[in-house]
Amino acid sequence: MAGKTQEVREELKLVLSGKTKDALWPPLVYAILQSRMGILPAALAAMAGSLATAVYRRMKGEKTLYAFTGFLGIALASGLAYYNQNASNFYLPGIVSGGVITVVSLFSLLLGKPLAAWTSHLTRGWPTSWYWRKDVKPAYTNVTISWTVLFAVRLSLQLYFYLRNDVANLTVVNTILGLPATIGVLVLSYLYGIWKLKVLGGPSVREHVENLPKPWTGQTRGF
Template sequence: MKTRVKEISEELKLVISGKTVDAVLPPLLFAVVNSRYQLTVASIMAIALALLLAIIRLARKQPLRYAMGGLVGVMFASAIAYFSNNAANYYLPKIMSSAMFVLAALVSLIMGKPMAALTSHLTRGWDLEWYWRKDVKPAYQEVTIIWLLFFLMRLALQVILFRRGDVAELAWTNTLLGLPFTLAGLILSYLYGIWRLRNLKGPSVEEHREGKQQPWEGQTRGF
């Protein structure tokens, strides 16, 4: 059990960084400040926090891609909210992002190139040919379906709350459906994916690369 927990922890580090705080804190600050002060103050505070986080990363000589991505996102969202004079519009980019994920997952399934396989390839650099094997591909198709259902659920909730115009609910819902649900989804995807690959009885990445013949040990770690 301890070995499996350690394995999952190491796998999550490949795709989730502690630097996700850069994308989480500014929107929460926006919601809190907007509930007590004007929209302009909330926008300025959120941008200032995102900028401060970027400066901290720079001072610590850490990669800026997370902080800069968060800063650009906050500035864009704040601009939409400010110029439309509607605080709820701050979360429009997140709703659009969810819609794009739904579309991408759906298109990838229709085209027979499941998003989970493409994401794994980009993260790990494994041979694409391995993912498209008949004794491997079904695992990634099924995980992509799980992702699609999650994205659809998140999009539906975001749209419902957006129509209500409740900024506080939007903030907390986007936060909870962000990092916490992403972590839960990744753990579920990993455990199911490894189990499914084992049942499909295909070769591991290394066995495929080396052209080994059956019987195969199969993929025992990494998805």
């Protein structure tokens, strides 16, 4: 049990400290600066940071998707803030970013290329051909469905309270369905994903890359 707990902790650290943070810090910077500098200066500072991150990733030959997601979220949020300037605008960057990722998650399911697989690919660098195997993809599809439900519920509540300028309830929603819920879902996703891969009986990433014949050991670490 202690071994599995340590494994989950290490995998969670890998996901949260990877390139996904490129999309997480711009809304936070914008929210902090907006109350001190105003909408436009805060947006320009956060967007400049996102572009700098994208350039840095490109120079290192790494993916820039998350950096541009952060940039897009700030651009949309700052634009909307001009038309609806109220106290709840503090939460607008997170709402816009949440809306974008909800749509992306839903479309990834409709296209048969689940977001959970892309997130894992960008974080770990595993070949996409492994994720799309019939004995692998269902695990990532099911996890993406759970993500989409969480994203949609959170976005619906956020929009409802935002349009009512109900800062108190908006704060409650962001507190409960924010980072704590995200971490909880990531942990459950990992545990379920490893179990589902075992049930599906597909090869591990290494076995797939090396085109090894059955019987396969399967993916026992990392999802």
